[in-house]
Amino acid sequence: MKAVNDLNITENTTIKELISQFSEAGGFSASKVAKAAKIIKNMQSDKDCFKILSHPACIVSTGTRGLIRDLVKNKKIDAIMTTCGTIDHDLARMWKDYYQGSFMMDDKKLHKKGINRLGNVLVPNECYGEVLEDNLQPIIKKLHAGRKEWSVHELIWAFGEAIQNEKGAENTIIYWAWKNKIPIYLPGPLDGAWGAQLWNYWQMNKDFKLNL
Template sequence: MKEDLEPIEDISLRPDMTVEELSRQYLASGGFTAKKLGVAVEIMREMLSDDDATIFLSFPACIIATGARGVIRDLVRKKMVDVVITTCGMVDHDLARVWRKYYHGDFLLDDAELHKKGINRLGNILVPNESYGIILEERLQPILEEIYSEGKNGLSVRELVYEVGRRIDDEKSILHWATKNEIPIFIP
Protein backbone atom coordinates (compact mmCIF):
# COMPACT_ATOMS: atom_id res chain seq x y z
CA MET A 1 0.00 0.00 0.00
CA LYS A 2 2.82 2.47 0.83
CA GLU A 3 3.98 2.36 -2.80
CA ASP A 4 0.68 3.98 -3.78
CA LEU A 5 0.91 6.77 -1.20
CA GLU A 6 2.23 10.28 -1.69
CA PRO A 7 4.81 11.37 0.91
CA ILE A 8 4.28 14.52 2.99
CA GLU A 9 6.55 17.28 1.68
CA ASP A 10 7.90 20.18 3.71
CA ILE A 11 7.02 23.68 2.57
CA SER A 12 10.21 25.47 1.53
CA LEU A 13 9.99 29.25 1.27
CA ARG A 14 12.02 31.32 -1.20
CA PRO A 15 12.03 35.11 -1.69
CA ASP A 16 11.09 34.78 -5.39
CA MET A 17 8.35 32.18 -4.84
CA THR A 18 5.06 32.66 -6.67
CA VAL A 19 1.65 32.19 -5.08
CA GLU A 20 1.11 29.25 -7.43
CA GLU A 21 4.29 27.55 -6.18
CA LEU A 22 3.28 28.13 -2.57
CA SER A 23 -0.18 26.77 -3.30
CA ARG A 24 1.31 23.59 -4.79
CA GLN A 25 3.50 23.21 -1.72
CA TYR A 26 0.45 23.58 0.55
CA LEU A 27 -1.19 20.76 -1.40
CA ALA A 28 1.83 18.52 -0.85
CA SER A 29 2.19 19.47 2.82
CA GLY A 30 -0.98 17.85 4.16
CA GLY A 31 -2.15 18.78 7.63
CA PHE A 32 -4.64 20.98 9.28
CA THR A 33 -3.67 24.67 9.56
CA ALA A 34 -2.06 25.99 6.36
CA LYS A 35 -4.94 28.45 5.78
CA LYS A 36 -3.99 30.39 8.91
CA LEU A 37 -0.65 31.31 7.38
CA GLY A 38 -1.88 34.71 6.16
CA VAL A 39 -2.73 35.83 9.69
CA ALA A 40 0.62 34.56 10.91
CA VAL A 41 2.46 36.51 8.21
CA GLU A 42 0.87 39.77 9.35
CA ILE A 43 1.70 39.11 13.00
CA MET A 44 5.26 38.16 12.04
CA ARG A 45 5.66 41.33 9.98
CA GLU A 46 4.74 43.44 13.02
CA MET A 47 7.13 41.56 15.30
CA LEU A 48 10.05 41.74 12.88
CA SER A 49 9.63 45.50 12.50
CA ASP A 50 10.27 45.94 16.26
CA ASP A 51 14.03 45.69 16.86
CA ASP A 52 13.53 45.28 20.62
CA ALA A 53 11.05 42.41 20.37
CA THR A 54 11.93 38.96 21.67
CA ILE A 55 10.00 36.65 19.40
CA PHE A 56 8.54 33.50 20.93
CA LEU A 57 7.22 30.86 18.54
CA SER A 58 4.75 28.41 20.04
CA PHE A 59 3.00 25.56 18.25
CA PRO A 60 1.65 22.06 18.91
CA ALA A 61 3.59 19.00 17.81
CA CYS A 62 0.94 17.81 15.34
CA ILE A 63 1.92 20.34 12.67
CA ILE A 64 5.45 18.93 12.58
CA ALA A 65 3.91 15.77 11.10
CA THR A 66 2.86 17.95 8.13
CA GLY A 67 4.77 19.97 5.59
CA ALA A 68 4.28 23.04 7.79
CA ARG A 69 7.37 21.66 9.54
CA GLY A 70 9.36 23.28 6.74
CA VAL A 71 8.02 26.73 7.62
CA ILE A 72 8.92 26.26 11.30
CA ARG A 73 12.36 25.00 10.29
CA ASP A 74 12.91 27.99 7.99
CA LEU A 75 11.88 30.47 10.71
CA VAL A 76 14.44 28.88 13.04
CA ARG A 77 17.08 28.53 10.30
CA LYS A 78 16.73 32.19 9.33
CA LYS A 79 16.81 33.28 13.00
CA MET A 80 13.40 34.91 12.69
CA VAL A 81 12.47 33.69 16.18
CA ASP A 82 14.35 33.89 19.46
CA VAL A 83 12.66 31.15 21.49
CA VAL A 84 10.57 28.07 20.65
CA ILE A 85 7.93 26.71 23.02
CA THR A 86 6.21 23.51 21.92
CA THR A 87 4.91 20.12 23.01
CA CYS A 88 7.01 16.98 23.39
CA GLY A 89 5.84 15.36 20.16
CA MET A 90 7.68 18.04 18.18
CA VAL A 91 10.99 16.33 18.88
CA ASP A 92 9.57 12.91 17.93
CA HIS A 93 8.01 14.06 14.67
CA ASP A 94 10.99 16.20 13.66
CA LEU A 95 13.42 13.32 14.14
CA ALA A 96 11.11 10.66 12.71
CA ARG A 97 10.76 12.74 9.55
CA VAL A 98 14.52 13.19 9.32
CA TRP A 99 14.86 9.41 9.17
CA ARG A 100 11.63 8.23 7.50
CA LYS A 101 8.62 9.48 5.50
CA TYR A 102 5.03 10.27 6.49
CA TYR A 103 2.29 10.10 3.86
CA HIS A 104 -0.95 11.75 2.75
CA GLY A 105 -4.10 10.13 4.05
CA ASP A 106 -7.65 11.10 4.83
CA PHE A 107 -9.59 11.77 8.02
CA LEU A 108 -12.15 9.15 6.99
CA LEU A 109 -9.80 6.18 6.52
CA ASP A 110 -10.61 3.07 8.55
CA ASP A 111 -8.13 2.94 11.45
CA ALA A 112 -8.65 -0.81 11.99
CA GLU A 113 -7.77 -1.51 8.35
CA LEU A 114 -4.75 0.78 8.53
CA HIS A 115 -3.59 -0.96 11.71
CA LYS A 116 -3.66 -4.33 9.92
CA LYS A 117 -1.25 -2.82 7.38
CA GLY A 118 1.09 -1.39 10.03
CA ILE A 119 0.00 2.19 9.42
CA ASN A 120 -1.21 4.75 11.96
CA ARG A 121 -3.33 7.81 11.19
CA LEU A 122 -2.64 11.25 12.63
CA GLY A 123 -5.60 13.24 11.31
CA ASN A 124 -5.08 13.11 7.55
CA ILE A 125 -1.43 12.04 7.83
CA LEU A 126 -0.39 8.38 7.58
CA VAL A 127 2.55 7.20 9.68
CA PRO A 128 3.82 3.67 9.00
CA ASN A 129 5.02 1.81 12.10
CA GLU A 130 8.60 1.83 10.80
CA SER A 131 8.44 5.62 10.42
CA TYR A 132 7.86 6.39 14.08
CA GLY A 133 8.46 4.31 17.23
CA ILE A 134 10.92 1.78 15.88
CA ILE A 135 13.19 4.25 14.11
CA LEU A 136 13.15 6.65 17.06
CA GLU A 137 14.26 3.90 19.43
CA GLU A 138 16.99 2.70 17.06
CA ARG A 139 18.43 6.15 16.41
CA LEU A 140 17.90 7.87 19.77
CA GLN A 141 19.28 5.15 22.05
CA PRO A 142 22.90 5.63 20.83
CA ILE A 143 22.53 9.41 21.01
CA LEU A 144 21.23 9.25 24.58
CA GLU A 145 23.98 6.79 25.54
CA GLU A 146 26.59 9.18 24.11
CA ILE A 147 25.16 12.12 26.04
CA TYR A 148 25.14 10.06 29.24
CA SER A 149 28.70 8.77 28.65
CA GLU A 150 29.88 12.39 28.45
CA GLY A 151 28.67 12.81 32.04
CA LYS A 152 25.70 14.90 31.01
CA ASN A 153 22.90 13.62 33.20
CA GLY A 154 20.24 15.44 35.16
CA LEU A 155 19.70 17.76 32.19
CA SER A 156 16.66 19.98 31.84
CA VAL A 157 14.42 19.25 28.85
CA ARG A 158 15.83 22.32 27.08
CA GLU A 159 19.39 21.09 27.66
CA LEU A 160 18.57 17.55 26.52
CA VAL A 161 16.90 18.81 23.34
CA TYR A 162 20.00 20.94 22.69
CA GLU A 163 22.31 17.94 23.16
CA VAL A 164 20.23 15.79 20.83
CA GLY A 165 20.14 18.64 18.28
CA ARG A 166 23.96 18.87 18.35
CA ARG A 167 24.05 15.31 17.06
CA ILE A 168 21.53 15.74 14.24
CA ASP A 169 23.46 16.66 11.11
CA ASP A 170 20.48 17.11 8.82
CA GLU A 171 19.40 20.51 7.53
CA LYS A 172 15.75 19.37 7.29
CA SER A 173 15.61 19.20 11.10
CA ILE A 174 14.25 21.92 13.36
CA LEU A 175 16.45 20.60 16.19
CA HIS A 176 19.52 20.90 13.98
CA TRP A 177 18.87 24.57 13.22
CA ALA A 178 17.75 25.50 16.73
CA THR A 179 21.00 24.10 18.11
CA LYS A 180 23.15 25.64 15.38
CA ASN A 181 21.53 29.07 15.87
CA GLU A 182 21.40 28.80 19.68
CA ILE A 183 17.61 29.15 19.76
CA PRO A 184 16.33 27.44 22.91
CA ILE A 185 13.45 24.99 22.65
CA PHE A 186 11.28 24.78 25.75
CA ILE A 187 8.87 21.89 26.22
CA PRO A 188 6.81 22.50 29.38
Protein backbone atom coordinates in the same frame (compact mmCIF):
# COMPACT_ATOMS: atom_id res chain seq x y z
CA MET B 1 -18.50 50.79 9.57
CA LYS B 2 -16.00 49.32 7.13
CA ALA B 3 -17.52 47.75 4.00
CA VAL B 4 -16.73 44.21 2.88
CA ASN B 5 -14.85 44.23 -0.43
CA ASP B 6 -14.43 41.35 -2.87
CA LEU B 7 -11.07 39.80 -3.62
CA ASN B 8 -9.73 40.63 -7.08
CA ILE B 9 -7.15 38.07 -8.12
CA THR B 10 -5.34 37.87 -11.47
CA GLU B 11 -2.50 35.70 -12.75
CA ASN B 12 -0.10 38.46 -11.67
CA THR B 13 -1.37 38.85 -8.10
CA THR B 14 1.43 38.34 -5.59
CA ILE B 15 1.12 36.75 -2.16
CA LYS B 16 1.78 40.14 -0.59
CA GLU B 17 -1.02 41.73 -2.60
CA LEU B 18 -3.40 38.87 -1.80
CA ILE B 19 -2.83 39.20 1.94
CA SER B 20 -3.35 42.95 1.65
CA GLN B 21 -6.70 42.27 -0.03
CA PHE B 22 -7.60 39.90 2.80
CA SER B 23 -7.69 42.90 5.12
CA GLU B 24 -10.55 44.31 3.05
CA ALA B 25 -12.45 41.04 2.62
CA GLY B 26 -13.98 40.93 6.11
CA GLY B 27 -15.57 37.86 7.63
CA PHE B 28 -14.19 34.60 8.95
CA SER B 29 -10.42 34.01 8.63
CA ALA B 30 -9.22 36.21 5.76
CA SER B 31 -9.06 39.42 7.80
CA LYS B 32 -7.30 37.54 10.61
CA VAL B 33 -4.57 36.40 8.22
CA ALA B 34 -4.00 40.00 7.14
CA LYS B 35 -3.95 41.17 10.76
CA ALA B 36 -1.48 38.42 11.67
CA ALA B 37 0.80 39.45 8.80
CA LYS B 38 0.89 43.02 10.13
CA ILE B 39 1.67 41.80 13.64
CA ILE B 40 4.51 39.63 12.36
CA LYS B 41 5.90 42.53 10.33
CA ASN B 42 5.86 44.76 13.41
CA MET B 43 7.52 42.05 15.50
CA GLN B 44 10.30 41.58 12.98
CA SER B 45 10.99 45.31 12.74
CA ASP B 46 11.14 45.75 16.53
CA LYS B 47 14.69 44.90 17.61
CA ASP B 48 13.62 44.72 21.26
CA CYS B 49 10.82 42.23 20.62
CA PHE B 50 11.55 38.72 21.95
CA LYS B 51 9.63 36.44 19.60
CA ILE B 52 8.24 33.15 20.95
CA LEU B 53 6.64 30.67 18.57
CA SER B 54 4.12 28.33 20.20
CA HIS B 55 2.63 25.43 18.26
CA PRO B 56 1.27 21.88 18.68
CA ALA B 57 3.24 18.84 17.57
CA CYS B 58 0.77 17.63 14.94
CA ILE B 59 1.77 20.23 12.35
CA VAL B 60 5.36 18.92 12.45
CA SER B 61 4.02 15.69 10.94
CA THR B 62 3.06 17.77 7.88
CA GLY B 63 4.88 20.01 5.44
CA THR B 64 4.39 22.92 7.84
CA ARG B 65 7.48 21.57 9.58
CA GLY B 66 9.49 23.20 6.78
CA LEU B 67 8.09 26.64 7.62
CA ILE B 68 9.00 26.25 11.29
CA ARG B 69 12.46 25.00 10.34
CA ASP B 70 13.04 28.02 8.12
CA LEU B 71 11.92 30.42 10.86
CA VAL B 72 14.55 28.88 13.12
CA LYS B 73 17.16 28.62 10.37
CA ASN B 74 16.78 32.29 9.45
CA LYS B 75 16.60 33.43 13.09
CA LYS B 76 13.13 34.91 12.72
CA ILE B 77 12.15 33.72 16.19
CA ASP B 78 13.95 33.67 19.53
CA ALA B 79 12.37 30.65 21.25
CA ILE B 80 9.84 27.86 20.72
CA MET B 81 7.25 26.60 23.21
CA THR B 82 5.78 23.28 22.11
CA THR B 83 5.04 19.69 23.08
CA CYS B 84 7.25 16.61 23.14
CA GLY B 85 5.67 15.32 19.94
CA THR B 86 7.44 18.06 17.99
CA ILE B 87 10.75 16.36 18.75
CA ASP B 88 9.23 12.95 17.95
CA HIS B 89 8.01 13.93 14.49
CA ASP B 90 11.06 16.05 13.68
CA LEU B 91 13.45 13.16 14.33
CA ALA B 92 11.22 10.41 12.93
CA ARG B 93 10.81 12.25 9.63
CA MET B 94 14.56 12.61 9.33
CA TRP B 95 14.95 8.83 9.38
CA LYS B 96 11.71 7.75 7.70
CA ASP B 97 8.91 9.18 5.57
CA TYR B 98 5.33 9.91 6.58
CA TYR B 99 2.65 9.55 3.92
CA GLN B 100 -0.42 11.39 2.66
CA GLY B 101 -3.76 9.81 3.52
CA SER B 102 -7.38 10.75 4.15
CA PHE B 103 -9.54 11.52 7.17
CA MET B 104 -12.02 8.96 5.82
CA MET B 105 -9.68 5.94 5.79
CA ASP B 106 -10.69 2.83 7.74
CA ASP B 107 -8.60 2.64 10.93
CA LYS B 108 -9.21 -1.10 11.37
CA LYS B 109 -7.78 -1.82 7.93
CA LEU B 110 -4.85 0.51 8.56
CA HIS B 111 -4.15 -1.17 11.91
CA LYS B 112 -3.97 -4.59 10.25
CA LYS B 113 -1.32 -3.16 7.92
CA GLY B 114 0.67 -1.65 10.80
CA ILE B 115 -0.20 1.91 9.82
CA ASN B 116 -1.26 4.69 12.20
CA ARG B 117 -3.40 7.63 11.10
CA LEU B 118 -2.69 11.14 12.36
CA GLY B 119 -5.62 13.02 10.86
CA ASN B 120 -4.94 12.60 7.15
CA VAL B 121 -1.25 11.75 7.63
CA LEU B 122 -0.24 8.07 7.59
CA VAL B 123 2.56 6.89 9.87
CA PRO B 124 3.62 3.23 9.53
CA ASN B 125 4.85 1.60 12.75
CA GLU B 126 8.42 1.41 11.47
CA CYS B 127 8.39 5.15 10.75
CA TYR B 128 7.67 6.27 14.32
CA GLY B 129 7.99 4.14 17.47
CA GLU B 130 10.37 1.58 16.03
CA VAL B 131 12.76 3.98 14.33
CA LEU B 132 12.83 6.29 17.35
CA GLU B 133 13.57 3.47 19.77
CA ASP B 134 16.36 2.14 17.56
CA ASN B 135 18.05 5.50 17.08
CA LEU B 136 17.44 7.46 20.28
CA GLN B 137 18.91 5.07 22.83
CA PRO B 138 22.48 5.22 21.40
CA ILE B 139 22.32 9.03 21.32
CA ILE B 140 21.06 9.25 24.91
CA LYS B 141 23.80 6.87 26.06
CA LYS B 142 26.48 8.97 24.37
CA LEU B 143 25.14 12.22 25.82
CA HIS B 144 24.88 10.68 29.29
CA ALA B 145 28.53 9.63 29.13
CA GLY B 146 29.52 13.26 28.75
CA ARG B 147 27.05 14.83 31.17
CA LYS B 148 24.72 13.56 33.87
CA GLU B 149 22.23 16.41 34.28
CA TRP B 150 20.53 18.41 31.55
CA SER B 151 18.00 21.17 31.16
CA VAL B 152 15.45 20.20 28.53
CA HIS B 153 16.34 22.86 25.97
CA GLU B 154 20.06 22.08 26.29
CA LEU B 155 19.35 18.38 25.81
CA ILE B 156 17.42 19.19 22.63
CA TRP B 157 20.39 21.24 21.44
CA ALA B 158 22.64 18.26 22.17
CA PHE B 159 20.38 16.06 20.04
CA GLY B 160 20.57 18.63 17.25
CA GLU B 161 24.35 18.50 17.43
CA ALA B 162 24.39 14.69 17.63
CA ILE B 163 22.46 14.30 14.37
CA GLN B 164 24.41 16.89 12.39
CA ASN B 165 26.04 14.28 10.14
CA GLU B 166 22.82 12.34 9.53
CA LYS B 167 21.21 12.47 6.11
CA GLY B 168 18.37 14.96 6.31
CA ALA B 169 19.60 16.67 9.48
CA GLU B 170 19.37 20.09 7.85
CA ASN B 171 15.67 19.46 7.23
CA THR B 172 15.03 19.26 10.97
CA ILE B 173 13.99 21.96 13.39
CA ILE B 174 16.26 20.78 16.21
CA TYR B 175 19.40 20.90 14.07
CA TRP B 176 18.88 24.59 13.37
CA ALA B 177 17.79 25.24 16.94
CA TRP B 178 21.19 23.91 18.05
CA LYS B 179 23.06 25.72 15.26
CA ASN B 180 21.49 29.09 16.09
CA LYS B 181 21.11 28.48 19.84
CA ILE B 182 17.35 29.00 19.78
CA PRO B 183 15.84 27.25 22.82
CA ILE B 184 12.94 24.83 22.47
CA TYR B 185 10.92 24.58 25.69
CA LEU B 186 8.74 21.56 26.45
CA PRO B 187 6.39 21.97 29.44
CA GLY B 188 5.83 18.19 29.33
CA PRO B 189 9.18 16.74 28.18
CA LEU B 190 8.23 13.11 28.90
CA ASP B 191 4.82 13.27 27.22
CA GLY B 192 5.85 11.74 23.90
CA ALA B 193 8.00 9.08 22.24
CA TRP B 194 11.21 11.10 22.73
CA GLY B 195 10.40 11.55 26.41
CA ALA B 196 9.46 7.88 26.75
CA GLN B 197 12.91 6.92 25.50
CA LEU B 198 14.50 9.25 28.05
CA TRP B 199 12.41 7.60 30.76
CA ASN B 200 13.30 4.10 29.54
CA TYR B 201 16.99 4.95 29.64
CA TRP B 202 16.65 6.44 33.12
CA GLN B 203 15.22 3.16 34.42
CA MET B 204 18.69 1.62 34.23
CA ASN B 205 20.69 4.84 34.65
CA LYS B 206 19.36 6.72 37.65
CA ASP B 207 22.08 9.38 37.55
CA PHE B 208 20.75 10.61 34.20
CA LYS B 209 18.64 13.62 35.15
CA LEU B 210 16.48 16.33 33.64
CA ASN B 211 16.65 19.61 35.52
CA LEU B 212 13.21 21.15 35.10
